[in-house]
Amino acid sequence: MAAASDTAEPGASLRTHLRAATMAAHDLLDHAMQAASGWQTRDDYARFLALQHAARAPLETWLAANAPEGLAPPVQTALLAQDMERLGHALPRPAALFTLGRAGPGTALGAAWVLAGSALGNKAIARQVARIGGGTWPDAFLGDEAMMTFWHGLRAQIERPAEPAEAAGATRAAEAVFAHFLAAAEAGRAALAPDEKVPA
Numbered sequence: 001m002a003a004a005s006d007t008a009e010p011g012a013s014l015r016t017h018l019r020a021a022t023m024a025a026h027d028l029l030d031h032a033m034q035a036a037s038g039w040q041t042r043d044d045y046a047r048f049l050a051l052q053h054a055a056r057a058p059l060e061t062w063l064a065a066n067a068p069e070g071l072a073p074p075v076q077t078a079l080l081a082q083d084m085e086r087l088g089h090a091l092p093r094p095a096a097l098f099t100l101g102r103a104g105p106g107t108a109l110g111a112a113w114v115l116a117g118s119a120l121g122n123k124a125i126a127r128q129v130a131r132i133g134g135g136t137w138p139d140a141f142l143g144d145e146a147m148m149t150f151w152h153g154l155r156a157q158i159e160r161p162a163e164p165a166e167a168a169g170a171t172r173a174a175e176a177v178f179a180h181f182l183a184a185a186e187a188g189r190a191a192l193a194p195d196e197k198v199p200a
């Protein structure tokens, strides 16, 4: 759902470029997360939050160490922990470590775009969760206003054309973050059905 096309016009903004480059990965991730948890029941929703926590923890660590001033999105693992505690669920183990090596041009921006952009999807999911849970399920993560504020600030930095090196660095980082989330979703699905073979 991230973009309407998988190729960006020359001279397009960095945001358009990133959306086009990761459209297929986003669709794949959307499906993988529905398969690994979804949010149709309270237990599904708790699994969804656990998966988000497992994936985001190492990303937040990498960004805290590598993102320049103003490019590290607000931390959300604390909100996820709060929601899970309210649902009476223990915190998961973090997913595998995440690294992009040393940050180059565009790297932190690309990673920040994926995390901040996901707040758009979270808004839509929050509406569904409010309906399904009758307004009783905790939504500190899905309704995180700090991430929406960060997202609005980030737009000025991505809604402009970028130099090729910066665009390439941002794209590489964004693809790596989507791949990292996808691996966490696949691990979640495998844990759900240990006997089922996860396709390569």
Ligand code: HEM
Pocket: 001, 002, 003, 015, 019, 026, 029, 030, 033, 034, 113, 114, 115, 116, 117, 118, 119, 120, 121, 122, 124, 125, 177, 178, 181
């Ligand atoms: C769990 C299932 C998910 C659903 C149903 C979903 C849904 C959406 C929706 C509705 C949008 C807004 C599209 C628009 O208004 O143009 C969006 C955008 C986006 N989502 Fe997701 N999303 C999901 C998971 C994720 C995850 C886990 C990530 C990050 C790891 C992510 C990253 C993004 C990004 C980067 C954008 C584009 C931001 C932009 O417009 O620049 N999404 N998603």
